[in-house]
Amino acid sequence: MDQPTTTTGNGIRANGGNISLWILQIVLGGLFIINFGPGKLLGSEQSVELFADIGAGQWLRYVTGTLEVAGGLGLLIPRLSGLAALGLTGVMGGAALTDMVIVDESPIAPLILLIAAAVIAWFRRDRSLAVLQQLRARRSPARS
Template identity: 50%
Template sequence: MIVFLAAGTAKLFGAAEMVAAFDNIGAGQWLRYFVGVLELAGVVGLLVPRLVGLAALGLAALMIGAMITNLVIDDFSLLALVLLLLSVTVAWGRRNGVAALLRPATTG
């Protein structure tokens, strides 16, 4: 959680290494802000017991995107892989809670 908090904050406050990283990606700085907001939203979700599984699922999706991006620009990130595995583990452990949150939205 602390890693996502630090990374999201660094992205939103324009840390030089984050600006450079997103310049290297070539998608524009809007993506840096978007990812930063999603990371901080994930951290908040991890603090709310009812939302932990859903937040972990969202953070796992972010890490999949990060890994794909890193592979495309030829810069493998072990940290992204570790965070993906941790997020998936938490989401899997809370899968019943995620299902309960999604069920009312899908039943009519």
């Protein structure tokens, strides 16, 4: 007999979809935590040259590396995974735009990362909304 298919509130299959999403989150998080962010924070020759070419100063390299490591870590925390993915979508959007407009390189790599982060952000949007609602409730004074 076929077992009933259950879905989460945002339409992904309860087991297979969630497992696939977690695999994507772990892989993407690992890339940002181990590969991309530390290279910027530790000042790899390639990232120092890249940010020199951008012309905004090395402070942007530190900010970008910090956002990448924090976003990668956030992908591994269930409650924060959607917001982290949303943040990484913005960072990768900036990277793709910078590659196209300023350093005249192919934006394919950041666009692939942007799409992966956007998929996570979309399917974890219920978690993101729950966190934002909790923060909003804490800020609002109790009404009697």
